[in-house]
Amino acid sequence: MRLATRENGCRDGQLVVVSKDARRCLAVPEVAPTLQSALDDWETVRGHLEVASKRLEAEPDLGLSLELTSLMAPLPRAFQWVDASGYLSHMERVRKARGAEMPPSARIEPVIYQGLSDRNLSWCEDIPSDASWGTDLEGEISVITGDVGPAPTSKEALEQVRLLMLVNDVSLRALIPAELQKGFGFFHSKPASAFGPFAVTPDELGDSWRDGRLFGRLKVEVNGEVRGDLRTGEDQDFSFADILQYATRTRGLSAGSIVGAGTVSNRDSSRGVACIAEQRILQQLAGAQAESLTRYLLPGDTVTLSFSLDDGREVFGRIHQMAVAAKEARRRPRFLDSRA
Incomplete structure (x- = not known):
């Protein structure tokens, strides 16, 4: 089942069920007006949404034509956005780029931070940028949770994964070092993230969703140039079960929390990268001089992320x-073809 949120003049938009060909949608306001309201009562609401999804497939004239540019982030605002570094190869490379050592504990438990969540960007929304910020993309997979109690077992944690999404977790690389030196972590350097138009239930993914990891292909493009053709899940050192267990060690997560597994990174560097910072460090390791390193994003640059x-x-x-x-x-309808 695929879900999305349409603009309707309200801050949290309108929940719609999306057809498999991504051409039609059906609102079910009597069941759940917003995605958050569905998540708040998921055990009751899910069955009704599945019935609506099946009807949408069986009845070609049912629902409305889906205008992709009308879609907001599936959760336009969320109770939490928690991101982890689930791929150690990414963490190793990026820390090396800024001259920082890997903390020993990072190899036995995930590193996480709590970021901005009261304003999530849609799939086609602008990335605010400045030449001095070192604006970077980060291609990731994330989950939306139900209520996860403190200290869950691995099974209990994964049972609360309600939906999965594609993410561009924007980073402002030039601002990160000074913020981290203050000892309180990211703030200005981690602005709003963007999310793919559709949130998908785990059953829709079949065997590709297993062991708390999503296996598939992440393609990353900048200005139409392929920067990465990566395999998700394959080199993911910490599963979503690991991340959720760590995040809830002393507290729970409320329904509607978004949890990311971090920038996708493969140990085989020939597969490319999901962020520019990692591309730059690979170039440095290959002997490139500073002036020849790939630059960060500037106004006018475009980013495309896709997962299959x-x-x-x-x-x-x-x-x-x-x-x-x-x-x-x-928010501008710059790109019109994002159908799955």
């Missing part, structure tokens, strides 16, 4: 964004 299962289905839709000067950033 092994059968070729792009279940999350695509993320298409343009970096623009911060004062000019706004």
Whole structure:
């Protein structure tokens, strides 16, 4: 089952069920007006949403034509956005780039931070940028949880994974070192993230969702140039079960929390990268001089992220964004073809 949120003049939008061909949608306001309201009462609501999804497939005239540019982030605002570094190869490379050592504990438990969640960008929304910020993309997979109690077992944690999404977790690399030196972590350097148009239930993913990891292909493009053709899940050192267990060691997560597994990274560097910082460090390791390293995003640059299962289905839709000067950033229907 695929779900999305349409603009309707309200802050949290309108929940819709999406057809498999991503051309039609059906609102069920009597069941759940918003995705958050569905998550709050998931055990009751899910069955009704599944009935609506089946009807949408069986009745070609049911529902409305889906205008992709009308879609907000599946959760336009969330109770929490928690991101982890689930791929150690990414963490190792990026820390090396800024001259920082890997903390010994990072190899036995995930590193996480709590980021901005009161404003999530849609799949086609501008990335506010500035030449001095070192604006970077980060291609990731995330989950939306139900209520996860403190100290769950691995099984209990994964039972609360309600939906999965594609993410562009924007980072401002030039601002990170000074913030981390203060000892309180990210703030200005981690602005709003963007999410693919569709949130998908685990059963929709079949065997690709296993052991708390999503296996498939993440393609990363900047200005139409492929920067990464990566395999998710394959080199994921910490599963979503690991991340959820660590995040809830002393507290729970409320229904509607978004949890990311971190920038996708493969140990085989020939597969490319999901962020520019990692590309730059690989170039440095290959002997490139500072002036020849790939630059970070500048206004006018475009970013495209797509994820496909092994059968070729792009279940999350695509993320298409343009970096623009911060004062000019706004939601614009720049890209029209994001159908899965």
